[in-house]
Amino acid sequence: MSVDLRREQLLGAAVAAGKFPENRKALYRRLYDADPAGTTRVIAELVPLPDVSAALVSDEEIAAAARAAFPELSRRRRRRVH
Numbered sequence: 001m002s003v004d005l006r007r008e009q010l011l012g013a014a015v016a017a018g019k020f021p022e023n024r025k026a027l028y029r030r031l032y033d034a035d036p037a038g039t040t041r042v043i044a045e046l047v048p049l050p051d052v053s054a055a056l057v058s059d060e061e062i063a064a065a066a067r068a069a070f071p072e073l074s075r076r077r078r079r080r081v082h
Contacts, residue, residue, distance in 0.1 A: 007032045010040060018048035 010032070011025050020028065032039040067074045 003036070007036070010043060014043045014046070018051065019043060019046040020049070 007029065011028055014020060014028070015022050015025060028039060028043065031042075
């Protein structure tokens with residue numbers, strides 16, 4: 001098996017396991033190229049990231065929650081004329 005194939009399998013498995021996001025593969029690719037054994041050890045010790053996608057809420061939901069918690073945010077303020 002070639003070094004490139006081994007590296008890509010390792011990185012793909014790490015992303016699939018949630019150890020780091022897809023957009024960090026380039027960094028780990030460079031680290032692996034510089035030190036394959038060390039990078040393999042580091043990746044093996046990484047703890048998978050929690051999946052927070054289900055916890056994401058929209059801006060509208062945040063605004064609605066803020067208005068419910070702070071009703072004064074919903075009231076229009078009258079501008080004073082000096």
